[in-house]
Amino acid sequence: MAATEWRDARRLPLAGDASNRRYDRLHRADGTTAVLMDAPPEKGEDVRPFVRIADHLRALGLSPPKILAADATHGLLLIEDLGDDLFARVLEHRPESESQLYGAAIDVLCDLHDTPPPSDLPTYAPKLMAELASLPWLWYAPDAEMRAEFQAIFEPILAQNVPEADVLIQRDYHAENLLWLPGQQGSARVGLLDFQDAMAGHRAYDLVSLLQDARRDVSLTTEADMIRRYVAQTGVDPASFDTAYHLLGAQRNLRILGVFARLCLRDGKAHYVDLIPRVWGYLMRDLTHPVLAEIAPLVQRTLPAPTPSYLQRLKEKCATIQKP
Numbered sequence: 001m002a003a004t005e006w007r008d009a010r011r012l013p014l015a016g017d018a019s020n021r022r023y024d025r026l027h028r029a030d031g032t033t034a035v036l037m038d039a040p041p042e043k044g045e046d047v048r049p050f051v052r053i054a055d056h057l058r059a060l061g062l063s064p065p066k067i068l069a070a071d072a073t074h075g076l077l078l079i080e081d082l083g084d085d086l087f088a089r090v091l092e093h094r095p096e097s098e099s100q101l102y103g104a105a106i107d108v109l110c111d112l113h114d115t116p117p118p119s120d121l122p123t124y125a126p127k128l129m130a131e132l133a134s135l136p137w138l139w140y141a142p143d144a145e146m147r148a149e150f151q152a153i154f155e156p157i158l159a160q161n162v163p164e165a166d167v168l169i170q171r172d173y174h175a176e177n178l179l180w181l182p183g184q185q186g187s188a189r190v191g192l193l194d195f196q197d198a199m200a201g202h203r204a205y206d207l208v209s210l211l212q213d214a215r216r217d218v219s220l221t222t223e224a225d226m227i228r229r230y231v232a233q234t235g236v237d238p239a240s241f242d243t244a245y246h247l248l249g250a251q252r253n254l255r256i257l258g259v260f261a262r263l264c265l266r267d268g269k270a271h272y273v274d275l276i277p278r279v280w281g282y283l284m285r286d287l288t289h290p291v292l293a294e295i296a297p298l299v300q301r302t303l304p305a306p307t308p309s310y311l312q313r314l315k316e317k318c319a320t321i322q323k324p
Contacts, residue, residue, distance in 0.1 A: 004069045006034055006078060020045050025081060034068055037077040047077045050196035054079075056118055056168070057192060062108060063181060064192045082191040087175035088216055098222050102210070105178055106226050108187045109206055110233045117168035117200040124165060124201035126158035133251045135258020136303055138323060139265060140314075146302050154295060158251065161291055162202045162244045169201035170194075173209040175216055203236070204244040208252050212282040214260075214275050246289035253283040254299070261314060268319030276306045 009026035014035065020043040024036045039045035047070060054064040065080035087101050130151045137147035170177075172194045179191030207230060211223040227245065231238050256279050260272040287296040304310050 004078060006036075006069075009034070011036065026078075033081040035065065035079050035081050037079060039075040039077070041073075041075045045075050046072075047075055047196075048072050049198070050077065052118070052120075053168075053170075053195050053198045057112075057195070060112060060115055061186075061188060062112065062192060063179075063184060063188045063190060064195065082179045082181065082193075085180040087178045087180060090180050091175065091216070098219065099225065101178075101180060102218070102222055102226050103229060104180075104187070104190050105173070105210055106207070106229050107233075108190045108192070109173075109203075109210075110230060111187045113167040113203050113234065115168075116166065117198075121168065121198060121200040124169060124171075124199040124205070126155050126163070129158050129251050130155035132258075133254040135255055135262070137258075139258045139261040141303050143302060146298075150295075150298060153298070154251075157291065157295065158247065161247055162204070164202050165200040167201065167203045168198050169203075169205045171197050171199065171201075171205070171209065173206040174213045175210075202244055202248060203234070204241060205248050205252070208245060208249045212249050212253065212286075214253075214256050214279050214282075217278065243289065243291045246286045247291050249286035250283060250289075250292055250295065250299075253279050253286065257283065257303075262323075264314055264318050265321040266319070266323065270315045270318045273311050273314050276311060280306050 006026050006028065009028045011024040011026055014023040014025050020040060022038040024038070026034045026036055037047065037050070039047050039050075051067055051070055051072075054067055057064040058066070063082070065082055067077065067079055069078040070076070087105070090101065091098055133154060134147045134151050137143045137150060170192070177192070177194040179193065181189050181191050207227065211218050211226055227241075230236075231241055257276060260276055260279065263269040263272040283299070286292065287299060
């Protein structure tokens, strides 16, 4: 961003994520700060969706970071610095605020779901969801035949029970991508990050992302309370929403199981293996729902539980496997 007024700012690295994006905080002499996102196009990154979704969210009165400057050709964005008060950090110091913060995050989804998604968003359709949910049989416990069998069974279940794709889903809506902004009002109190992969999908999806968080435990009481809060505010049918929640929970947790194994085996990020037991626990809980009666025995029979010895074997293969 050499052409901006931030060109002489001091740069300090911020924590990255599972993607190829890098983040630096820029500090100017007057004490003001901004964040530089470096999303290399040559590594498959694209900043334009982030800009489009940020504009959409801000138009709804929500709090994504403002775009201060953009260079899409080189994959650079200069964005507003929303601070360091990630939900995950706030809750470490003030666990008693879980209900308040998660309630605000649910209110964001209620407001967001009042508006149709942008017409140009791709759809998180049953075929794609089934394909992504089959990733454990590609990475965690490779079995090509079982992967194909799972997809053939799972896709019709998704098509029958969660055909709707009528809201914008951010897809990574969880405590390490949400910032607490208590100086704002209403839903604007929640700063939004990491929404560039947004799609049109089912309204239960981001609730699963929030309440079955791969990186932190959310109390069962909070999970139940937040689902009730969403149902009460939106008027959705409780029974069908409960079915969708657990079905999409299984879909998401299976996908994450495969992704975390891939991040270790292909990308050399072994620490993601340590998160697998929590994801497995969510998955086992979701599989008890009647809608997953056909899938549950298949998963439990063909995917090994993440015992310490199995996870250690994954780590021993870190950065050794390449697959398409």
